[in-house]
Amino acid sequence: MSIEARAFEAAMAIQKEFEDRFAAMPDILGVGICLNTTSDGPALNVQVTDEPAKAHLPLTFRELEVIVDVVGENRRF
Secondary structure (H helix, E strand, O other), X not given: OOOOHHHXXXXXXXXXXXXXXXXXXXXXXXXXXXXXXXXXXXXXEEEEOOHHHHOOOOOXXXXXXXXXXXOOOOOOO
C-alpha cells in the first residue's frame, strides 16, 4: 500500500504541535516522524532518556500513534 505524501506533510505539522506541548520535558531528546506499527501511515517517534519518561507521554497525539524509544542520555565522545 502506498502512503500519500500529504499524510506525512500533515504529520510534520502535528510533530511541531507535539514539540511545542512537550518541549519542557527534560527527558525528551528528540521527536521525529516514522511509520506507525501497521506500516500504513505516519506516527510520531519520540526518543527519551529512560523508561519512566514514557509514562508521561500519550499513546496517540492528534490521531497519530506515538512510538517511544528509550535511548539513554546523550553524551559527548
